[in-house]
Amino acid sequence: xxxxxxxxxxxxxxxxxxxxxxxxxxxxxxxxxxxxxxxxxxxxxxxxxxxxxxxxxxxxxxxxxxxxxxxxxxxxxxxxxxxxxxxxxxxxxxxxxxxxxxxxxxxxxxxxxxxxxxxxxxxxxxxxxxxxxxxxxxxxxxxxxxxxxxxxxxxxxxxxxxxxxxxxxxxxxxxxxxxxxxxxxxxxxxxxxxxxxxxxxxxxxxxxxxxxxxxxxxxxxxxxxxxxxxxxxxxxxxxxxxxxxxxxxxxxxxxxxxxxxxxxxxxxxxxxxxxxxxxxxxxxxxxxxxxxxxxxxxxxxxxxxxxxxxxxxxxxxxxxxxxxxxxxxxxxxxxxxxxxxxxxxxxxxxxxxxxxxxxxxxxxxxxxxxxxxxx
Amino acid sequence: xxxxxxxxxxxxxxxxxxxxxxxxxxxxxxxxxxxxxxxxxxxxxxxxxxxxxxxxxxxxxxxxxxxxxxxxxxxxxxxxxxxxxxxxxxxxxxxxxxxxxxxxxxxxxxxxxxxxxxxxxxxxxxxxxx
Numbered sequence: 001x002x003x004x005x006x007x008x009x010x011x012x013x014x015x016x017x018x019x020x021x022x023x024x025x026x027x028x029x030x031x032x033x034x035x036x037x038x039x040x041x042x043x044x045x046x047x048x049x050x051x052x053x054x055x056x057x058x059x060x061x062x063x064x065x066x067x068x069x070x071x072x073x074x075x076x077x078x079x080x081x082x083x084x085x086x087x088x089x090x091x092x093x094x095x096x097x098x099x100x101x102x103x104x105x106x107x108x109x110x111x112x113x114x115x116x117x118x119x120x121x122x123x124x125x126x127x128x129x130x131x132x133x134x135x136x137x138x139x140x141x142x143x144x145x146x147x148x149x150x151x152x153x154x155x156x157x158x159x160x161x162x163x164x165x166x167x168x169x170x171x172x173x174x175x176x177x178x179x180x181x182x183x184x185x186x187x188x189x190x191x192x193x194x195x196x197x198x199x200x201x202x203x204x205x206x207x208x209x210x211x212x213x214x215x216x217x218x219x220x221x222x223x224x225x226x227x228x229x230x231x232x233x234x235x236x237x238x239x240x241x242x243x244x245x246x247x248x249x250x251x252x253x254x255x256x257x258x259x260x261x262x263x264x265x266x267x268x269x270x271x272x273x274x275x276x277x278x279x280x281x282x283x284x285x286x287x288x289x290x291x292x293x294x295x296x297x298x299x300x301x302x303x304x305x306x307x308x309x310x311x312x313x314x315x316x317x318x319x320x321x322x323x324x325x326x327x328x329x330x331x332x333x334x335x336x337x338x339x340x341x342x343x344x345x346x347x348x349x350x351x352x353x354x355x356x357x358x359x360x361x362x363x364x365x366x367x368x369x370x371x372x373x374x375x
Numbered sequence: 376x377x378x379x380x381x382x383x384x385x386x387x388x389x390x391x392x393x394x395x396x397x398x399x400x401x402x403x404x405x406x407x408x409x410x411x412x413x414x415x416x417x418x419x420x421x422x423x424x425x426x427x428x429x430x431x432x433x434x435x436x437x438x439x440x441x442x443x444x445x446x447x448x449x450x451x452x453x454x455x456x457x458x459x460x461x462x463x464x465x466x467x468x469x470x471x472x473x474x475x476x477x478x479x480x481x482x483x484x485x486x487x488x489x490x491x492x493x494x495x496x497x498x499x500x501x502x503x504x505x
Contacts (some may be wrong), residue, residue: 017413032468033439034414222413222439290417292437324416324439351435351442 001025005050006143006201007208014218021221022116024051029220037226037326039217040190041368044149046208046216047224051115054139054198055122061133062107068264069128070101071246073256077103083174083185086254088121089266093245093273097121098236098254100187100196102176110183112144112198114236128265142181143204147216148194148227150368153186156195159210160184168195189224191231191366226323229332232284232362238295239282239320239334247273248336250282250362281339282320283346284364285357286372287331291350293322293357298349299335302356310349317341319348327365328374333357379406380472384488385497386448391472392488395479399454400488403476404436404445404467407501412438415464420456420478427451427480429487434477436467449487451480 002025011018016027027048029036039045057066066074072086082103088096097117102110113121118138125136147156157165160182167177168184173193176185181200188194199207212218225235234240240249247255247270255270256262287293299317300307307315322333335346335357347354360372384392389408393401409415419435427433427447434445456478460466467475482488492500 029413032414034416034465226439290419292416292439292442294442326439 003051005048006204007048007050010205010208011048011218016218016220019221021051024115026051027218027220028222030218033220033222033226034326036217036219037223040149040192040219040223040227041327041365042149044147044152044155044194044216045219045223046148046152046211047146047219047221048143048208049146049196049224050143050201050204052144053113053115053118053122054142054144055111055113055125056137056139057101057109057111057125057134058107058137059132059134060107062109065129065132065134066101066109067262068132069125071255071264071266071270073262074101074103074109076256077101079103080105081171081176081178083176083187085174087240087246087251088124089246089264089270090124090242091265091269093247093266093269094242095236095240095244095246095249095251096124096242098234098240098251100185102183102185104176104178104183110198112196116237141201142198143201144196144198145204145208146188146190146194146196147211148188148190148192150193152192152194152216155211155214155216156184156197158214159207189231189233190227191233191363192227193367226326229321229323229334230325230327230363230365232364234282234334235321239336244336245270245273247278248280248282250334278339280336283335283337283359284362285319285333285335285346285348286328286360286364286374287333287348287350288356288358291331291355292324293319293331293333293348293350295319295322295333297322297333299337300347300354301337301341302343302345302347304347310352310354315349317346325364328370328372330374332364379494379497381494383472384448384491384493385500386446386491387500388446390445390448392448392491393472393476394488398485399479399481400449400451401476401479402445402448404471405497405501406471407504408443409468409471409475412436412443413440414438415467418460418464418467418477420458420460421453423453423455425453427453436464436477445477447480448491449480450483452483454479454481
């Protein structure tokens with residue numbers, strides 16, 4: 001038996017199909033992944049992501065510490081109540097994790113990190129505190145919920161204490177409001193508007209039920225994956241990891257090379273990589289025919305007969321994420337390919353055969369609208 | 376959860392076989408199979424007129440999660456396919472034992488069906504799976 005979030009019994013009672021995710025028993029769906037996906041695009045859905053971890057970074061040296069340990073620059077979120085998406089790198093420029101850091105207030109920052117990497121992340125941060133006047137604390141007793149979709153903010157507002165409700169509704173994207181142990185951030189992982197919130201675990205069941213009653217659809221991790229992929233958002237451990245830098249994972253925009261005098265872990269490795277020429281890139285792909293793209297599939301440039309067998313292990317490209325897109329009703333994916341491939345199409349191994357896919361731009365879908373041409 | 380029809384026959388690989396009045400059999404996947412696969416998004420059906428031996432791969436059903444080969448439960452020739460599934464593969468999820476049928480076969484040997492599992496023997500397979 002795996003670990004249970006405070007909402008485990010709610011999932012069971014809602015008929016969720018549970019799977020092991022990084023040691024946690026988590027809902028993969030509550031019946032139909034596709035209808036859950038559509039609920040987020042069309043109205044509002046909520047995800048229990050309490051398997052993710054709240055890490056508080058506090059102390060007079062918190063800002064300086066985070067400017068050293070994160071590849072994006074928390075100086076961008078000076079002033080209270082802002083959030084920043086960033087990678088945390090190792091000295092080789094590989095990605096330890098990607099995370100959102102919230103500047104809650106003053107010298108208090110809060111990061112939300114991935115479940116599978118929690119131990120690694122916290123150990124890494126603590127090992128880097130050195131001379132900084134900072135405490136890095138993994139927090140227990142929280143529940144983390146993401147409520148996403150065009151109606152999500154309105155529906156959450158009605159369930160919040162009036163002061164927090166008012167402040168939450170005035171948030172701009174990537175801003176955060178806090179009240180006691182509640183934080184509400186206008187962030188997400190779906191390509192829709194909405195909130196991600198941390199709340200005390202003992203308040204989670206009542207809050208969840210009130211949202212169910214208000215018409216918010218419970219959504220499992222299956223749809224979370226198809227939503228983020230349509231949104232063109234990377235998944236840690238798949239699209240980037242300890243051995244793959246943000247520069248080859250289409251995350252160069254999250255690395256703050258300016259100001260040039262900010263020393264951060266991984267900087268030298270990334271600068272060296274840039275000087276040498278970045279060898280790979282991550283490109284969004286749309287399958288032209290039928291079939292479903294699967295992670296790990298081989299990718300070759302169009303018509304490259306040198307690679308005849310999609311199952312061979314020397315094919316130069318690989319699909320790091322792939323799935324059926326319920327909104328497009330087509331298959332989509334992210335492919336890691338050599339940087340010098342500039343054709344309009346690639347070919348991807350689908351059940352033993354090469355199938356043509358068009359290279360497009362992300363996002364595939366944003367706020368309910370299809371952003372790529374399907375022709 | 377749809378009921379498992381008593382007069383159907385079943386395979387260990389979760390296909391069902393339903394004898395029709397004209398002597399052919401309809402073939403589909405069970406409720407247990409569709410539930411394990413999750414939402415189906417593509418169904419690849421055989422050509423009518425094609426002949427298969429028992430256990431040959433005949434069709435593919437593909438869900439958001441995984442692709443799964445469908446094998447011929449018995450030897451025979453494909454008489455018709457459920458082409459409505461091209462546009463509505465979700466019928467397999469919604470009504471696996473009815474509207475979600477995949478294809479019909481003209482049997483090579485009419486007693487081949489008798490060697491398949493009956494409803495209670497198939498139930499034991501499902502129980503062992505869970």
